[in-house]
Amino acid sequence: MARMVPALSECLAALDPGETGIVVTHGACLKVGLLGLLGWPADLAATLRGVDNCGWVTVAEASPGARLRLEAYNQQAAGPAGGGLTDL
Numbered sequence: 001m002a003r004m005v006p007a008l009s010e011c012l013a014a015l016d017p018g019e020t021g022i023v024v025t026h027g028a029c030l031k032v033g034l035l036g037l038l039g040w041p042a043d044l045a046a047t048l049r050g051v052d053n054c055g056w057v058t059v060a061e062a063s064p065g066a067r068l069r070l071e072a073y074n075q076q077a078a079g080p081a082g083g084g085l086t087d088l
Contacts, residue, residue, distance in 0.1 A: 001042065004033030012037075017064045027051035034059070038068055052076065 008023060015021050025033070027050045034057060035045055051057060051074050058072040 001032045001036045004029050005036035008033050008037050012068075027053075027055070030057060034070070038070060049074070 004025070011021050011023050030051050031048055032042075032045060035042060035048075037059070055074045055076055056072075057070070058075065059068045060071050061068060
């Protein structure tokens with residue numbers, strides 16, 4: 001958390017109002033960094049499952065300069081129609 005929160009805060013500070021940023025990291029780093037970024041107590045870490053491979057989290061400000069809120073956690077892209085692997 002001591003490394004992730006400053007890094008995430010720096011990424012947020014680099015955004016202009018209305019811009020979207022993307023940060024790519026490992027799931028455990030994301031989970032603890034998110035807790036710190038949102039100001040949640042560290043003991044809540046056990047209540048969040050890890051983010052799956054290729055999963056993402058969305059945070060946003062309700063209004064410019066407002067505190068961040070969690071909008072989505074462990075989101076996944078939809079698979080191909082039929083949902084299975086394709087033989088090539």
